Amino acid sequence: MGHNGRRRIPEATVARLPLYYRSLIDCNERDLATVSSDQLAELAGVNAAKVRKDLSYLGSYGTRGVGYDVEYLLHEISRELGLTQDWPCVIVGAGNLGAALANYRGFGARGFRIVGLVDDASDKVGQTVGELTVEPMHTLANMVNERSISIGIIATPASAAQPVADALISAGIRSVLNFAPAVISVPPNVSVRKVDLATELQILSFYQLRGLTSGPALVVDRPA
Amino acid sequence: MGHNGRRRIPEATVARLPLYYRSLIDCNERDLATVSSDQLAELAGVNAAKVRKDLSYLGSYGTRGVGYDVEYLLHEISRELGLTQDWPCVIVGAGNLGAALANYRGFGARGFRIVGLVDDASDKVGQTVGELTVEPMHTLANMVNERSISIGIIATPASAAQPVADALISAGIRSVLNFAPAVISVPPNVSVRKVDLATELQILSFYQLRGLTSGPALVVDRPA
């Protein structure tokens, strides 16, 4: 089993773990007991070599000649991703997007519960969105503390993104998901991930313009 | 000035062009005539060497000792990204997310107009969302044709994503933006980009769990 122990997991691999996680849930629902790297690759839309390399960073969880035990691997990946615990989130910005995210059952299901919705527009405060009530911005620090919030989601216009990020960080948040079309700067102990619709559309238009496609086209696993 | 001409632009660079584009718009609004790679780097949240390398793939648009002409560079990047033309989009799925996206002024502004909203739930069809009326799924092919739609946005539950993708593709769409938490497979002449909230949150939780940060953790600016 090689040597394993505490290896550093490459960023690119981390970014794919959620993909494997989802694929394994599929397998589980179909009552598959084991899955090969080939099958998992097809489900996750990557190639088999990558699956094996990625999973090898977690440890030697497969069995040669057989594949990976679905339940076991699922458990290990959950653990690595921290999905065995709860991650309360706050959304800042109760506009279209913020409200849609607050209602969005689909990631709430997986341990990321939205426990607060904040906006500083006085006409929004007090409104209810799903099961949440919009609270004013100045309650943020208390809220983060009392509800043990660990993730902040920015769903404001671009101009508000930086001040909101600063507020989240000074409230103690160290993980931020930014939907605003703006770069935010944060101290080095804070993680930011961004989701930017305009960017994605622009990338699509770049490739469409020249009749090319982005990414490694499709998964057609060819034995050389 | 090197040799330039028609160079292949690396994927990583393409993914950053929208960032530069946005940063340049900022510059323009602040009436800056020129911008250095250092300044642009700060605005875009990357480092200066990367900015220069990236821009050099487009051509030698800078002036040594001065920097880049904001208007000119803006124009060139617009052209590369295809933002000088219109890209009509259709959204499939008029649930929370689909409706929010349909209303989302912010990417509509930049040439990506939503000209169709489709859902096959009979209770959704006929509803109005913003300026759009929800139309039934079977009108998709006609709609794509008549409204010259070039980009399809999938905002359905995971289970519907693949059939919807198939429908979009057989309607002639070659660029797809997928918000559903599912891998979709497409023929090699179609581009897919995905936006997955659950994935992003899981990546954040991975790093938070071990007190690490994702990405180059760059940027210094300090909040309180």
Next chain:
DNA sequence: TTCACTTCGAGAAAGCATTCACAAGCTCGG
């Protein structure tokens, strides 16, 4: 003009990520 200073462009080096290729390890039929 010359000098001090600035900034780009791009080759070269370094660092990551992906893919290849195959030995090692497992199962199963006989």
Next chain:
DNA sequence: CCGAGCTTGTGAATGCTTTCTCGAAGTGAA
């Protein structure tokens, strides 16, 4: 128990991205 047939795990090879470095080219002052 043995050999055939799978499938993993991983070093090595390849390819892509980022970073380093520095010559070339521009500015403005004297």
